[in-house]
Amino acid sequence: MTMSTTLRARALPRARKGIFLTRTLAPYLFVLPFVAVFVAFSVYPLLFTLRLSFTNWRGIGPAEWVGLGNYSYLLTNAGFWQGLANSGALWLLIVPAQMVLAVIVAVLLNDMKLRLRGFYRVAFIVPFVTPLVAIAQIWIVLFDQNYGAINSVLGLIGIPPIGWLTTSAWAKPTLALLFLWKTTGFIVIILLSGLQAIDDTLYEAADLDGASRSRQLWSITVPLLRRTLLFSVVLQTLAVFQMFAEPFVVTQGGPYGSTTTAGLYLYDNITRADLGTGAANSFLLVILVLALSLGFVRLLRPKD
Amino acid sequence: MNLTSRQGRPGPRRLIAVGTASALALVLAGCGPSIGAGGTASKSVLAVPTDKSPRGTITIWDRPGDLYKVFDATIKEFNKKYPNIKVKHQAVNIDAKLQNTLITGTGVPDGVFLDDAKVGGYSKYLWNLRDVLKPYKADIAPQKIDVNTVKGGIYGVPFDLDPGLLFYNQTALKNAGINASAITSYDKLIAAAKKYQQFKPGSKPIHLEQSPFLGQLQLEMYASQLGTSLADNNGKLQLNSPEYTRILTWLDSVQKQGLGTRAEYLSPSDVGALDARNEVFVPWAIWFTFAPQQQLKATQGEWRAMPLPAWQAGGARSGAMGGSSFVLPKNGKNSQLAWLFYEFLMYNKAGYSAVYGPNEVYPGGLNTSIPAYQPAANPKRPLFQPIESMGGQDVWATATAAGKQIPGGAPIPSWWAGAVPYLGNNIQKMLDGQLTPRQVIDQSSKDIQSNLIARQ
Structure with a gap:
């Protein structure tokens, strides 16, 4: 065995080892930037908040450990439950109606024969991209009890003025209407992408079999849109339970707290620098929304 | 990558991954900026600057x-x-x-x-x-x-x-034969409102605020006039007092007699009622001057300001609002x-x-x-000019004279804004006829004590 052969023989396992290490480590190195950002900006704040939720920290001075004190305070607090109940009621007013409306609009917009299709698509997304504060001001003027356009129109057919934003009976539906108007266009866009993934031959076959448009909608479109609908429901559930800006700008949570959503109630804790309670409130909301989302996933999961 | 063993139990890799993640979670939760670090400084009283050429x-x-x-x-x-x-x-x-x-x-x-x-x-x-x-x-x-x-x-x-003043529509009152300068007490304000309502049926002459925040702020203006506020210097809640009872009873009586316009400050309903001369009395802070200057159209030039009515003879004619x-x-x-x-x-x-x-x-x-x-x-040395859209009234003189009457002894507790969901909302319920003044005081005191003061 010459000297060069010996060296080559020694170098081979080292090279194999290098290749092995490169192959083993490479995937981790590729995902490392994402993991680093994720840990820094998601995992760490989450854990920090969890720790905060067991203290009475108010932003300054030492934090005192209060155990489950913040959680028990919230769970026995009428305001917390009212916030959840308000969000639940808003969910009922918004999400089912929005899904039905969005499916109908998306199906209409997906019709190749529809004229000005592009215009309608843009028109539906405009409310979603318009700043909320501008919309809220329009809403306040439109729904004013004494000088609003809505009551003026209703007055023409003899309906007395309604306190849309000033009575607890009407404030929630009015806010729900604002949310519906603002976000339905976005859901329509999501559903449109789902519709475009449905194979046209299914409709052609249904046509040959003599199925009506409504039958096709119910038996082809809706089942095949199930995943997209599920995604939309989860997305809107999250949005409704986190809803903050709409009641903050339009009703300030009133009248009498009837539009104080779970998100707005959480904000009240934080603005009072009651950071421990705010953190506990956040975690309770996370648990609730997670449970709701998982429930919807189970409920709407395709059987296949 | 299969991290479980063939029997379906967690394999060593999975155990290591879970263990590492848990350890990392504990470390992350425990490290980082310590809770309690923010904003600590050893000294607390600002020293008087001595530098002759500060830069x-x-x-x-x-x-x-x-x-x-x-x-x-x-x-x-x-x-x-x-x-x-x-x-x-x-x-x-x-x-x-x-x-x-x-x-x-x-x-x-x-x-x-x-x-x-x-x-x-x-x-x-x-x-x-x-x-x-x-x-x-x-x-x-x-x-x-x-x-x-x-x-x-x-x-x-x-x-x-920000002294509280009584803003009134001089033209409307004159047409109704009401002399504004004679309104020196809150009882006389109610009497004047009744007279105006007789003159203009359907009107609701006195502003009753519909925003919980501003309603609570206005309540504090009335309380400031009586030399009190929600808490004393030691932070003790003093809502359950003769002063607050008196103010809330007066507001309740305005509402019950149908003399109040329920509207949020300068909302379309408010501006509409003001411009229609249905709302002619606004007990509010000096910043209401903004309305005739920028918001009102039909009644611009008709509005004037005077000191607030007094709660009792010889009492202060103003309180602070904001x-x-x-x-x-x-x-x-x-x-x-x-x-x-x-x-x-x-x-x-x-x-x-x-x-x-x-x-x-x-x-x-x-x-x-x-x-x-x-x-x-100084009332005699105005810093701002008479306001044209208030008929050229020298509001400076009125406001500075009223400002001198605002009693002291009315601190603002640190939780004041946090009381709005309780006291602010309950005032609104009272003005909508759902609570009595006594219930507002009892319910709000209980809520403020347990949700704000006890959690300081």
Whole structure:
């Protein structure tokens, strides 16, 4: 065995080892930037908040450990439950109606024969991209009890003025209407992408079999849109339970707290620098929304 | 990658991954900025500056809008006296940004414009201005010292005094044969409202605020008139008192007799009722002057201001409603220079004349408040001009005279804004006929005590 052969023989396992290490480590190195950002900006704040939720920290001075004190305070607090109940009621007013409306609009917009299709698509997304504060001001003027356009129109057919934003009976539906108007266009866009993934031959076959448009909608479109609908429901559930800006700008949570959503109630804790309670409130909301989302996933999961 | 063993039990790799993640979670939860680190400074009383030629840069936060422009225009005057102090003047959404900035201690400004009601809540982060304010304290409206005082320390440089006034539609009252100057008590105000209603059926002459926040603020104006507020100097709740009972009973009686317009301040309903001459009495802070100048159309020129009616014969004819001050965070880099800035603007004639006098934003002068510094608020030396859209009335004279009557002894508790979901909402329920004044007091006291005071 010459000297060069010996060296080559020694170098081979080292090279194999290098290749092995490169192959083993490479995937981790590729995902490392994402993991680093994720840990820094998601995992760490989450854990920090969890720790905060067991203290009475108010932003300054030492934090005192209060155990489950913040959680028990919230769970026995009428305001917390009212916030959840308000969000639940808003969910009922918004999400089912929005899904039905969005499916109908998306199906209409997906019709190749529809004229000005592009215009309608843009028109539906405009409310979603318009700043909320501008919309809220329009809403306040439109729904004013004494000088609003809505009551003026209703007055023409003899309906007395309604306190849309000033009575607890009407404030929630009015806010729900604002949310519906603002976000339905976005859901329509999501559903449109789902519709475009449905194979046209299914409709052609249904046509040959003599199925009506409504039958096709119910038996082809809706089942095949199930995943997209599920995604939309989860997305809107999250949005409704986190809803903050709409009641903050339009009703300030009133009248009498009837539009104080779970998100707005959480904000009240934080603005009072009651950071421990705010953190506990956040975690309770996370648990609730997670449970709701998982429930919807189970409920709407395709059987296949 | 299969991390489980063939039997379906967790394999060693999975155990290692879970163990590492758990350890990392514990480390992450425990490390990082310690809870309690933000905004601690060893000293708390700001020392009087002694440097004869002060120099440096200060960062000043003001809220965006007209006041930002007003203060921005005063920097030129300030630099005439202090040429070596550079002012970085920033328009900031203070409510959204201040709390986080103070907690993190990063990018803390040297001076901040802040609502009086919020000063107490931030006092732990702020310089106690007791020593620097000492030469001026005796000349500052007592109410403004009280609202900036927390446990003996003064945490804000008082800016404006916002005296409550009775705004009335002079033309409408004249047509109804009502002499406004005779309305010297709240009972007489009710009598005048009834007379007006007889003259104009369907009208609801007295403003009854529909926003919980502003309704609570207006309640505090009435209470300030009676020399009281929601909590005493020791933070003890004093809502259950004869003064609050009296105010709430009066408001309830206005509502029950159908004499009040239920509307949110300057909402379309409010503006409509004001312009239709259905709402002709507005007991409000001086900043209502904004309405005839900018909002009202049909009744512009018809409005006048007078002192509030008194609760009892010889009682004060005004109370404070709102107001702002300047606070100096302890973690600011140049707090003493910031103090010199505010000292110039508030207590130097050239400074307060620049703030309140005619400027590009307010050609007739800043007429939505008056200075808290009494030598500047001289009824005979107006800083702002008579207001044309109020028939040329000299509101300066009315407001400064009313301001002198505002009693002291009315501190603002740090939890004041947090009481709105309780007291503010309950006032609204009362004005909608759902609660009695007694129920408002009992329910609000219970809620404020358990949700705010007990959790301080």
